[in-house]
Amino acid sequence: MRIPILISRAAAAALLTLPLAAAAEEDNPYAPLPPAEGVETVASHCAACHSARTFVHMRQGRDWWDDTIDRMKRDHGMWDIDTETREEVLDYLEANLGPETD
Amino acid sequence: MTGKRMERGLCELYDEDPERADALVFGRRSGTSRRGFLQGAGLASMGAVLGASIPFNENMPAGLIPSALADDLEDFEIEGKHPGLTVLNDRPVNAETPPHLLDDDVTPNDIHFIRNNGAMPQPMAKEEWSLTIDGEVEEELELSWDQLMNDFEHVTLKLQLECGGNGRAGFNPSPSGNQWTVGAIGNSEWTGVRLKDILERAGLRPSATYTGHYGYDPHLSGDADREAISRGGPIDKMMDPHTIVAFAMNGEDIPIANGYPVRLIAPGWAGSVSQKWLTRIWVRDREHDGPGMTGLSYRVPRYPVAPGTEVPHEDMMVMSSMIVKSIISHPEAGTEVEAGRPVEVRGQAWAGDDHVTAMEVSLDFGVTWQQAELSDPPNRYSWQRWRAEVTPPMQGYYEIWARATDGNGRQQPMVVPGWNPRGYLNNVCHRIDVMAV
Numbered sequence: 001m002r003i004p005i006l007i008s009r010a011a012a013a014a015l016l017t018l019p020l021a022a023a024a025e026e027d028n029p030y031a032p033l034p035p036a037e038g039v040e041t042v043a044s045h046c047a048a049c050h051s052a053r054t055f056v057h058m059r060q061g062r063d064w065w066d067d068t069i070d071r072m073k074r075d076h077g078m079w080d081i082d083t084e085t086r087e088e089v090l091d092y093l094e095a096n097l098g099p100e101t102d
Numbered sequence: 103m104t105g106k107r108m109e110r111g112l113c114e115l116y117d118e119d120p121e122r123a124d125a126l127v128f129g130r131r132s133g134t135s136r137r138g139f140l141q142g143a144g145l146a147s148m149g150a151v152l153g154a155s156i157p158f159n160e161n162m163p164a165g166l167i168p169s170a171l172a173d174d175l176e177d178f179e180i181e182g183k184h185p186g187l188t189v190l191n192d193r194p195v196n197a198e199t200p201p202h203l204l205d206d207d208v209t210p211n212d213i214h215f216i217r218n219n220g221a222m223p224q225p226m227a228k229e230e231w232s233l234t235i236d237g238e239v240e241e242e243l244e245l246s247w248d249q250l251m252n253d254f255e256h257v258t259l260k261l262q263l264e265c266g267g268n269g270r271a272g273f274n275p276s277p278s279g280n281q282w283t284v285g286a287i288g289n290s291e292w293t294g295v296r297l298k299d300i301l302e303r304a305g306l307r308p309s310a311t312y313t314g315h316y317g318y319d320p321h322l323s324g325d326a327d328r329e330a331i332s333r334g335g336p337i338d339k340m341m342d343p344h345t346i347v348a349f350a351m352n353g354e355d356i357p358i359a360n361g362y363p364v365r366l367i368a369p370g371w372a373g374s375v376s377q378k379w380l381t382r383i384w385v386r387d388r389e390h391d392g393p394g395m396t397g398l399s400y401r402v403p404r405y406p407v408a409p410g411t412e413v414p415h416e417d418m419m420v421m422s423s424m425i426v427k428s429i430i431s432h433p434e435a436g437t438e439v440e441a442g443r444p445v446e447v448r449g450q451a452w453a454g455d456d457h458v459t460a461m462e463v464s465l466d467f468g469v470t471w472q473q474a475e476l477s478d479p480p481n482r483y484s485w486q487r488w489r490a491e492v493t494p495p496m497q498g499y500y501e502i503w504a505r506a507t508d509g510n511g512r513q514q515p516m517v518v519p520g521w522n523p524r525g526y527l528n529n530v531c532h533r534i535d536v537m538a539v
Contacts, residue, residue: 049322051193057281068278074395077325 032056038092045081045089058097065093103280111320171296184212190280194218194322195359197266198285201532202434204450207289207480207487208260211351214288216359217265217280219394220319220330223379233300233347235297237314237385240305247363250349254295255302259344259369260484262289262452264424266400269528272518277525284429284532289450289485292367294348297383298341306337306385313340314390315366315377332392333374333400334384339422344369344483347380367388369483370454372400372526374419389420402522409521416524423454426508427529428461428488435534441498444491445536451476452485453508461488465500468516468531474504494538503533 028035030043033052046052055068069086072078081089095101180197187197197216204213228247245253259332267279267288280286284364299311313334321328339345345368348356356362361378369376374394384390394400399419403411428451439445451458457479462471474490494500507513518530 013236053191053193055278057276058278071397075393076321077323092285095171 016021034096036092036096038088041085041088042092045078045085049078056097059099059101060093060097061099062090062094065090065097112338116208120126121335151327161378169248180216180359180441182212183216184361187213187215188285190382194220195222196280198282199288199433201284201429201431201449201534203431204285204287204429205431205448207450208352209288209290211290211354211357211360214263214290214360215265215286215353217373218319218330218359218378219374220321221324222256222359223317223319224360225319225358226379231363231381233364233380234382235300235304235385236382237267238307238310238387239301239385240307243300243304245300247349250347250357250364254299255258256293257296257343257346258291259346259481260289260291260479261344261346261367261369262287262483262485263369263373263376264288264427264452265441266374266421266424266526267524268427269530270525272528272530273409273521273525274518275312275521277521277523279525286373287427287429287450287452287485289452290351291353292346292348293350294346294351294364294367296343297345297347297366298343299384300347301341301385304385309387310337310385312336312389314384314386314395315375315380316382316384316392317361317365317377317379318381319379329393330391331377331394333377333394334386334390334392334420335368335371335375337385339368339371339375343369344481352424368447370423370456372424374400387514395420398524400522400526402526406520407522411521411523413523421526423456424452425529426453426456426458426506426512426514427451427526428458428504428506428514430502430504430534433534433536436536438537438539439494441494441496441538444493446489447474447492447502448487448489448503449532450485451488451504451506453506455483456508456510457482458506459509461490462505462507463490463492464503464505466494467501468503471505494536497538500536500538501533502536505531 030039033039033043033056043052177416178192179185180187180189180195184203186203187199190196190198195216195218199213199215231247233245247297265282268282268286269284270277270279271281271283307342314332315334316329316332319330321330347364349364350356351360356365364380365378366376366380370430398418400421402421403413404417404419407413430449432448433445447463451461458476461474461476463474464471472490474488477487479486492502505514514529514531516531518528
């Protein structure tokens with residue numbers, strides 16, 4: 001069995017006891033983020049430090065999400081993201097976690 | 103925990119597509135540009151997620167045991183914690199207690215809520231632990247576990263500890279942060295040393311006005327140069343004989359999720375003042391400015407604002423005492439009762455730095471209220487037990503509402519109180535439904 005390098009030995013041992021339930025969620029590997037265009041980019045930037053559960057309940061406009069990226073950078077040391085990626089993240093957040101969403 | 107068939111499933115998935123399996127299991131994607139970074143942070147949180155379910159787990163931090171590592175938080179269990187707790191987030195770990203589990207006068211260790219800001223730390227051995235007191239003091243101290251045990255008087259107190267955001271889920275529009283309902287509150291029996299005694303040993307300089315607290319829990323990003331949280335409080339609160347450096351919870355070691363081996367308890371104030379995994383208290387000559395003290399965190403507007411208002415930073419002030427509140431811990435919401443027969447109703451009430459002087463319940467949507475029996479607190483800063491009997495006159499749907507009044511005559515409101523940007527201090531009356539048959 002090939003073990004991905006980013007998994008430590010102890011964690012790999014633990015994987016042997018994992019249930020199939022996780023794999024059953026195959027249709028949306030990024031849950032609880034809603035599956036939609038850009039989800040992968042959002043997951044890699046916004047579900048890196050914390051679970052997306054930290055913010056999926058929010059319903060806010062683009063400006064608020066834009067401020068949130070600044071807040072993550074200022075308060076929590078989030079890395080710089082280029083303009084194109086930032087727009088992609090904001091497009092997703094606005095479309096899926098916007099004030100009118102649900 | 104799981105069958106063989108299932109075990110194979112995930113291994114196969116890891117074999118086929120490790121990156122995707124990783125995203126499935128840990129809800130994260132190792133972005134190409136950030137791989138190195140994620141490695142550190144990812145591994146830390148992975149340990150927190152897997153906890154003691156790991157064979158040979160000595161090297162892994164204690165934390166969450168997933169009964170199923172699915173996307174559903176209901177499947178998560180936290181080591182040493184009651185499976186009935188409601189897990190709000192797994193990274194960071196946040197879990198609240200449903201009110202019917204808060205029926206004990208003294209909250210058991212496995213029932214007490216958890217609010218983490220960073221990753222669940224690997225427990226630090228008592229022999230390795232120390233507490234630094236520095237800043238505006240005559241003599242800097244570095245106290246060992248033994249000194250904490252032997253050099254100071256110990257006190258044991260029942261103390262309420264409530265998350266500042268308890269009740270946040272009730273605000274509309276929804277403020278950012280954990281969506282706590284009513285159960286981010288506990289009242290355990292804590293044993294420790296008065297912070298006052300320690301500060302007096304160090305000797306406060308006249309310039310000492312505030313404290314800044316530090317713990318050993320890692321920042322969520324895994325960045326060792328960042329604090330997960332570092333809040334503090336005014337010297338007066340810290341010199342209150344009920345503010346203690348606690349080393350035992352209900353006579354036992356403090357569970358890792360609640361701050362092992364030593365944490366601060368500054369009862370009656372937002373829980374974040376009561377630093378978990380405490381290692382340092384920096385005495386300051388001004389309001390502390392660590393992470394969690396600045397921005398909108400733990401701040402409320404100086405004046406009432408309309409829901410959804412963006413409040414300028416200079417109009418926000420740091421929260422101090424929590425406010426009057428109560429819960430109904432019995433019966434459990436949704437219980438069926440007998441029409442025409444008295445039902446015992448009971449719960450807990452507290453009021454931050456103040457205490458509760460009256461408790462009332464209503465069975466008719468607040469039209470009439472009856473006085474409940476209210477016990478005195480066993481010590482200051484403990485919550486207080488209340489009980490009452492209500493009789494549903496005929497069959498049907500009822501709600502039990504409970505309302506506490508504090509020593510200054512302030513009552514819990516029947517509707518959600520003033521909205522604020524981060525959703526603090528919601529002390530709306532707790533209400534539960536019962537069906538009389």
